[in-house]
Amino acid sequence: xxxxxxxxxxxxxxxxxxxxxxxxxxxxxxxxxxxxxxxxxxxxxxxxxxxxxxxxxxxxxxxxxxxxxxxxx
Numbered sequence: 001x002x003x004x005x006x007x008x009x010x011x012x013x014x015x016x017x018x019x020x021x022x023x024x025x026x027x028x029x030x031x032x033x034x035x036x037x038x039x040x041x042x043x044x045x046x047x048x049x050x051x052x053x054x055x056x057x058x059x060x061x062x063x064x065x066x067x068x069x070x071x072x073x
Contacts, residue, residue, distance in 0.1 A: 016041075
């Protein structure tokens, strides 16, 4: 996610339209569910680079961020 934030919009969109993000999640990360969700985002041509980047970041966070622990009572 940190690398994605440093990529210019043109490069981001180029890789998004080629399906590179879902391919990377599927082949390098070995996460089929994340890859499928990313693929759905990649197919939404109407999204701006900022919107697609935010959606990809959201699905990554859903899969790989631990839930916040509740405060002790």
